[in-house]
Amino acid sequence: MADWGPVFVSVVLFILLTPGLLIQIPGKGKMVEFGNFQTSGVSILVHSILYFALVCIFLMAIGVHMYTGS
Template identity: 75%
Template sequence: MADWGPVVVAVMLFVLLSPGLLIQLPARGRVVEFGNMQTSGLSILVHAILYFALVTIFLIAIGVHIYAG
């Protein structure tokens, strides 16, 4: 059986944490902006660190597993 948990978690977090899609942290003019569809190097770094931390928590600490087949 295939374990689809890591794939589903990674794709969902990638879509939700894309800088500028839902939120941008830090933004160009403020600390947080919502849905501005712009990005900066610092916001890419912050979102990458958040992505790594959340993937680690969901996959290693919690152990999300989705079996298909």
């Protein structure tokens, strides 16, 4: 059986935390902007730190596991 938990968590967080897609922290004009489809270097850094922290929490602290097959 394959453990698909880390793959699922990583893909979902990557989609949700892509800078400028749903949310951008910090934004170009405001602290938080929603759906502007733009990004900056600082925003990429902030989102990558958030991504790393959330992946560590979900995979190491909580231990998300999803098994498929028989």
